[in-house]
Amino acid sequence: MHGLWWLVALAAFALTACATAPPAPVAELAPSGKLKAAINFGNPILAMKDAASGEPRGVSVDLSRELGRRLGVPVELVTFTSAGKVVEAVRDAQVDIAFVAIDPVRGADMLQTPPYVIIEGAYLVRNDSPIRRNEEVDQAGNRVVVGNGSAYDLYLSRELKAARLVKAPTSPAVSDVMVAQNLEVAAGVKQQLEADAKRLPGLRLLPGRFMVINQAMGLPKGREAGARYLESFIEEMKTSGFVAQALARHGIQGAAVAPPGR
Template identity: 35%
Template sequence: MAGCAGRLTAPSPSIKAELAPRGELRAALFTGNPVIASKNRETGELSGTAFMLGRALAADAGVGFAPIEYTTIARLMDDAKTGAWDVAVLAIDPARRAVIDYAPPYVVVDITYLVRPGSPIASVAEADRPGVRVTAARGAATALMLQRTLKNAQLTPADSEPAAFELIREGKADAYAQNRFMLLGLADRLPGARVLDDRLDVVQLALALPKGRPTALAYVTTWMAQARRSGLVQRAIDAAGLRGVQAAPAAR
């Protein structure tokens, strides 16, 4: 199985034991966000940037690759506390740093709103007004962001990304916050729904490890820099068909 195809030195036994304590790299793949990972409904096959990078990391580290699918980010974060997985792709958010540590980001994505059919909302600013019902998946970086920044609108968290979309479809929410790539796909499924032109924020995605694995984190940080230089990150973005999604600038 091909790895990063760079010149990264293989990890020492102690680093390998910290990175993959059970002898295989258990990669948490959140399939609720196609920028992170996806699952083919017919074949069950997993794909996406998290899958491709996790598989390459395992190959370069000389350990097996064991993907674990998660359909909600809240469950994934709960499992981080118990050591149920070894690496994941997550949006960088300060509220998560008590539980996980991040390598440098590899992707940046625009966050904006999908507004329900018939909504007069034309900008991000107009979505933060009294009486506006904003939704996001519970535990998602967008929900954490809105908890800190909304001043007037009502935040109504949903149990999952599909549940948040259903609130829009059923007219029980006015605006749904997520990355632009994902929302454009959802808008195609709901006539009259619109993705706003401006953006709420920019979110960075990065490989994340459970808290307390410093030598493994250092290895993954170095590995990610090589993955960027070798073109692996861009190939993962291209393979996932993520139009408009950009590789994060190299860390300085």
């Protein structure tokens, strides 16, 4: 009798789980019959080209393929070199899902999940620069290079009062633009700027960070059922260890798995 009670309880739990888990809205997430996923090479935390094959790899690629597997549809990876172009593609429904920073400006053009990864924004200056702390960047006469349409562009456009922003075509180009135009500061993904400081002589990172970036999944507006499914999907990917394992598999350091949501 005791064993029967446990069987009944287990069955009830399974029914409850099935009732609360949102169904997979394939018509909203893959209306063409395949999942079109925007992959941004402008953020090396999320995606990069494989050195041997040239194919996309990274945590955003892994999440896209896992989502496609669950939906039972093929995945088409649509690659971009800047976050600004990704946002435009989502807004115009040219892609079904994307991986972008949470920002109120972007939220006006798309639906977004809770974050799955947290990364840091940092500043890069010349070795002989008088700037020693993040708080010293926002001064008259300082020009700060950002990737056009990037999370750093959106954030610093609101926050900087005295320094002036200069737009590079993509986030990976900010350090080269800074050096070529003899500008004072470059802003971007901390890991990207660390690599640039090793690649380009005479540069150093300012200690710490000037912002924390919450990376989420996004999808076109009007697909609310898809957004609810993606929220559940992202929470499972975090709690199951999928995101942490993907970051480790691709050798990503300095990024943290976002805490559980509601």
